[in-house]
Amino acid sequence: MRKEDIRPILELQDIDNEIERIKRRLRKIEEESAQIEEELRSLRGELEELRNEEESLKRKRKELRERIEEEEELLRRTEDKMSMVRKDIEYKTLLKEKSKHEDNILKLSYELDEIEEKIEGLTKKIEERAPRIEKKIKELEEELRDLFDEKKLADEKLKNLLEERNVKEKSVDESLLRFYEEAKKHYDSYVVVPIEEGVCTGCGMKVPDVLFSKMLREDSIERCPNCGRYIYYRL
Numbered sequence: 589m590r591k592e593d594i595r596p597i598l599e600l601q602d603i604d605n606e607i608e609r610i611k612r613r614l615r616k617i618e619e620e621s622a623q624i625e626e627e628l629r630s631l632r633g634e635l636e637e638l639r640n641e642e643e644s645l646k647r648k649r650k651e652l653r654e655r656i657e658e659e660e661e662l663l664r665r666t667e668d669k670m671s672m673v674r675k676d677i678e679y680k681t682l683l684k685e686k687s688k689h690e691d692n693i694l695k696l697s698y699e700l701d702e703i704e705e706k707i708e709g710l711t712k713k714i715e716e717r718a719p720r721i722e723k724k725i726k727e728l729e730e731e732l733r734d735l736f737d738e739k740k741l742a743d744e745k746l747k748n749l750l751e752e753r754n755v756k757e758k759s760v761d762e763s764l765l766r767f768y769e770e771a772k773k774h775y776d777s778y779v780v781v782p783i784e785e786g787v788c789t790g791c792g793m794k795v796p797d798v799l800f801s802k803m804l805r806e807d808s809i810e811r812c813p814n815c816g817r818y819i820y821y822r823l
């Protein structure tokens with residue numbers, strides 16, 4: 589490679605690396621967003637489950653209260669009848685009926701107590717859990733919005749870089765461009781690298797003294813004997 593070919597290749601390489609960096613970040617943003625959405629689903633589900641349970645208990649409570657009222661009404665009617673009957677046999681039947689309603693009221697009242705206790709426990713749990721869950725949900729929603737904003741910026745930047753690359757590509761000699769594209773596959777992101785403190789920055793190996801002296805003397809572009817990348821000392 590000639591010295592004058594280096595600069596356009598380096599510029600292209602910089603654009604490509606930036607494009608790769610943004611693409612990696614976009615993939616990461618997608619992963620992070622999916623994770624947050626999953627977490628949000630689970631938190632919202634937890635909250636909904638608690639509230640559904642509370643609602644269902646309250647429905648049961650209402651139902652029980654209504655049944656108790658019905659039984660109480662039946663009991664009152666039975667007692668009214670008892671005050672009016674004359675025959676012993678009728679009175680006994682009504683007495684049985686009265687005792688049946690009293691039993692029912694007692695049984696339903698126990699059930700109601702149990703439900704009340706459950707509601708109390710659950711309400712306490714919700715009072716304790718819900719604000720924490722809601723706070724977490726808010727935080728996650730904010731994170732998600734930030735990621736979305738970041739994605740929008742990154743998309744825009746990527747679009748601009750791809751356009752910039754298209755333009756830059758045209759300024760690079762065609763055979764050199766082919767070489768660069770091919771070499772990129774072998775050397776991941778860096779095909780042309782500088783020597784820093786006598787070391788190839790592509791692979792980290794020391795450049796042999798003889799080669800380094802030649803580069804200083806002739807101001808030439810060489811290939812690293814270790815990794816094969818193009819190395820330059822100064823531009």
Ligand SMILES: [Zn+2]
Pocket residue numbers: 788789790791792793812813814815816817
């Ligand atoms: Zn090297």
